[in-house]
Amino acid sequence: MPLDDLVPRSAAAALALEVAERFHSPALLNHCRRSHLWAAEYARARGIAVDAELLYVAAMLHDIGLVPAFDSATLPFEEAGGAVAWVFAAGAGWDADRRRRAGEVIVAHMAEAVDVAVDPEGHLLELATGLDVSGRRPDDWPADFRAEVLDRFPRLDLAEEFLGCFTEQARRKPSSIAGRLVAGGFAGRVRANPLDAG
Template identity: 30%
Template sequence: MSVNKIKIVAGINIPDSSIAQQATELLLDHGTEFLYNHSLRVFLFSSLNAQRNKVKHDGELLYIASVFHDLGLTKKYSSTSLRFEVDGANAARDFLRGHGLPEEKLRLVWDAIALHTTIGIAEHKEAEVALMYSGVGLDVMGVGYEAISDEHRSEIVTLFPRTDFKKKIIPTFFSGFEHKTETTFGNIKADVCAFMIPNFHHKNFCDCILHSPWLE
């Protein structure tokens, strides 16, 4: 896999501590070049948002959360019954616990990963959680695109290319949970299933209410 390992991009320092390097190696071992570039862009966009809005945060934790945030899509970390976001969050928590980090830091990283697709909640959580959510939204949907300078966008995308991202990201998402589409109930990944599966019928909240065992 050909990837860029650079220490400073768009004025942002990319963590290179031992734990950060080990997290990166896990992504390189079990992910793809496509996911690596996406994850690094997420970290950089998140960090630029923090810089612009003067948000105090732990850069190392934000980096590790960014690196792990889509690892739940990979064969190594994908479970048979959990949301891919939870798989990634669990993997990151186990990794950090193995390095002796305190429970509060484990919880922050777990929340950042588990909630990174949860619209309307993640942005109101702690700095690291909200920041990574903002970076994911920027890279995937272009949320806040105008707030990043042309110069910084160009530098980031040159070093960590999008490589036909719009066409590849939806099938990439789907490949990580096509064996457990029921886990998309109640979250935005149901849209991915509807896009990828002809005549996909997703579980409906109102049907759950109306067909519950209660008499009234």
Template identity: 30%
Template sequence: MTNHHHAAPAINGIVIPDSSLARAITEFVRDTETELLFNHSSRVYFFGALAGQQRGLSFNPELLYAATMFHDVGLMPSHSSANLRFEVDGANAARDFLQSYKLDPADIEKVWTGIALHTTPGVPEFMHPVIALTTAGVEMDVLGLTYNRYPDDIREAVVAAFPRTSAFKEDIIQAFYDGTKHKPDTTFGNVKADVIADKEPHFHRGNFCSIIRCSRWHG
């Protein structure tokens, strides 16, 4: 079942790596995730790689493919822990998967970090290209922060290869909610608290200042 893998055209010279590892990643993620998340993650790879091209960053496409394709695996019940952030669940799943492929442990850690930090604004962009570009791809496909940096024809080619649903904005918010609603405490201090609050108007999110004030310290 590798036909889907090869169906993606080269987009401005960017291709999905043609290796046994990349094919295994494609198969694993397609079997694990919804079509919504599989197509989203595939677009994130292309947008991230294109951002690397624009920024003149050199990176290992296999590692970027691993990080982008696994970045939302932690939203799926099969890979969702009871008490860890979904980003960490996805990072752990990628690490477990990659360890059987004899990769350099330092490279596996780059993938782990890229996934773990992909919802943390203001930090990944200054880190290793695999980490920076995973977030760059997410920021384009979910948030549209860099929409104007991608020419129309390139953006449309990515979406033609891996289509967005007609209501993708609401669909992805729902997917984030479905993947985190059983552990709302893990959203403290991160963007997924906004998702819980959006879907549950009475959600009382943790407050950093309250934690400071209620600690055991005196004064």
């Protein structure tokens, strides 16, 4: 399946990409785009029913709490990003349940594991970001698909940029998930990501 066929065509999806392009660095933007493709392809290959537009919006906005304009002094970045997603969804005219879900999916992406039966979009985004950031379970995606995605959306300096963001989150919010990950050897896993092996 062509990569573009995995991207939903809707006004909300287009606006989410516009927001991501406006506020993310090139490396974080490509990370968001790859994360969506990993998630959408994983769902397609396994027949996981998903709200494609919700998944796309959440993927585009899942790290927006790391960027200076939306970095909260007190909230973990995933909670700040979830709040941004709620506001985005309200502006897009989504009903109250979908607004709530947009925030939940973004918060869920930082969980250690998410039950696909309870939260399919959160499950998919958690798996996808795990692959893209620390190289978890790469064989869950075919090698040719991985190569196509990486060619279309290169990794640039994602590893060091992401580590810088997480280190700063950990410094200011040591009890957050980011803080616990940094204290637990996160940097080594990120730098050893097989997606960066070429």
